Amino acid sequence: MESSIFPLLKRIKSDFSISAVVAGLIAVAVGYAGPVLLIFQAAKVANLSNANLSSWIWAISVASGLTAIILSIRFKAPVITAWSTPGVVLLISGWKAYAYSDAIGAFIFSGVIITIFGFTGLFSSFMKRIPYSIITAMLAGILLEFGVDVFVSLKNLPMLALPMILCYLVAKRWFPRYSVVASLLFGILVSYGLNILNFSGINVALVQPIFTRPSFSLNAIIGLGIPLCIVTMASQNATGIGVLKADGYDIPANPLIVTTGIASIIFAPFGAHGINLSALIAAICTGKEAHIDPDKRYIAGISCGIFYILFGIFGATIVSIFTVFPSELIVVITGLALLGSISSSLSSAMKEDEKKDAALITFLVTISGISIAGVGAPFWGLIIGIVTNYILEGDLTKLFSPKVTHL
Template sequence: MLAKEFSRIDQFRKQLVQDSSVSSLVAALVSTMVGYAGPLLIIFQAAKLAGLTDEQLSSWIWAISLGSGITTLGLSAWYRVPVITAWSTPGAVLLVSSWSQYAYSDAIGAFIVSALLITLLGVTGLFSRVMDKIPGSITAAMLAGVLLKFGFDVFLSLQALPVLVIPMILTYLATKRLLPRYAVIATLLVGIGGAIIMNRLDLSSVQMTMVTPVWTTPSFSLDALIGLAIPLCIVTMTAQNATGIGVLRSYGYKTPASPLITATGFTSLILAPFGAHGINLAAITAAICTSEESHKNPDKRYVAGMAAGILYLLYGLGGATIASFFGAFPKELILVIGGLALFSSISASLTQAMDTQHKESALLTFLVTASGITIAGIGSAFWGLIAGVCAHYIFTASFQRQKGVAKASQGTP
């Protein structure tokens, strides 16, 4: 039995080496860069407002990095699919606006309850059953709406720092034409070189410190459960997990949703006492690893997922060090490389959304999601999904009614 397991592991190792490529590793690097460069600023802001110590902040970053690394690496290897997880960015935004109202231990208790609710939604299969009823064109339209802002950011950055951005765009276009698999890495190298020449790479702020996890015994208050736990669960499931499943579905991956939700929810539950506010399926960064920028063959893109998981684990060891490292890059460089890496995802999502009989529903989903509206503290991805699903069932019911009337009239003597 043991020999059989070792044989399977050896076969997987050989397959992994065979399937590995430079483009997959670059996709993982860009994905994690984008994941850390922006959202960690929100983490810092929330920590400052909540009055966290440097040790607590470092532990928080370690916990979400560890959770993201374990789930990304493990799920990608198990399903042979680029399952990218991350921490809840909408959840961090929620903490910025409301965390200061609660004691730190009460917030930890709220994180635990939120993770428990998400785990139950995964175990019971309720979330999976709901997602299976949503047409693929609508989830593709939702993804396109979410990603659209990142495409815009490329050209907004062009206005802000043209000397850096124009060479990056030209490099991307030229390399995309000649060596498409290396377009992103070539663009990244040109961007870093440009930042160095322009003296815009500030490494003086990088601090090399190792993390020491800090355990906080949770406490539970009704106010924190109502004000933090329930909203955190809602925004994580709607703005992150629903979109994350949409990313996988839009690229043809039929990975069951329930085990993914269960795994991320349970991991969040274990790491909550160390500060993790929530681990969930990624959307934006996942689109980088699931697209053809990662690999032409969809069956080999799991390598990017595993590489991203390993990078998460390495980043987590440094705690706040990694945040200061990514903070050394010009903001425009991060925005441009992230946006360009998502061009193919935006194109593919729009094509899938509009190449269907459900164009009106998909268009409504896209417009609502791209609008960026927030209602009751819940972001536009959720409301775009709701709008598209409602429109879909209205059109479907109308069509069925017309079909029924036509059949009835044909049967009338």
């Protein structure tokens, strides 16, 4: 055991960089900034106690942290995991009709199905059939909003947004590796100077995880478990694989899906609704801003995992930390950190001339924000892009050729 641990620690020490650690911190901050507020809303719908709410946040945080650390070390790549944000939205709309223990059972059911998809290779088989340009077009559509929001912030709080943008550009010219870090620190300094940091709302307390014995209701499985599984696989895991591929990480999907599926099952009794591959915050850690050398960006994944666990220990009170910073600061630093990923995704999507039309339609559907049957625009962008590509390039004669029946 020692012979394998020491070389690993030595390599991690050698590959360590401040930019990668900060990328992990920013990724976690972004992951908490908006989605955790959705969790509070879902908890209110389900009438959860503060103790169960704290346990829920602890469970998804620790599970995301452990899986990010394990997978990043295993594959020497920034494999970022997170909880299912679309899944939380699904819970907000439908959790009220089910008992808490039944919901826990539905979470376990969803995790089991996802794990089976990983073990059997069905997910990898599905991903291999999707053209790379369509995946990157979907990713670009998801990330575009965050890039646009950087400049929307110029209208909302120009005294903060403009200095951060200028700092980023100057740093990008002279020391690009630390451009996002510099912008973040400068943004905090400007916020302090503008007297818009509010430290009075912070209330720190350790969480006590609560184990809930699951019960399995057919209604909850149909109403929560199956939709949660579909949303997680389509909107989260497929996009997460796309992020990794877009930045050159050709990692087998099966072990990633299996690991997150197992984590979902283990932590479900503590309230975790589902763990999956991340797309949004993963892009922060897989790009050049984390490290110029792709082989050293896995440090950002490890960093992300550690911050997940540290933040999760404080459970529901973590939200109070984000009340310190103005929302515009989070919006600007997120968009700036994702500019590289937006650029590379758009470039990859339009690289193949024969697939440009399908990629463009995928991109447009994704940014449209449509939601059908509770499934968001990224999934429908992916589906419509595949259909478009098949119509333009596939063998349509198979659809119309009559079947011959041999007597």
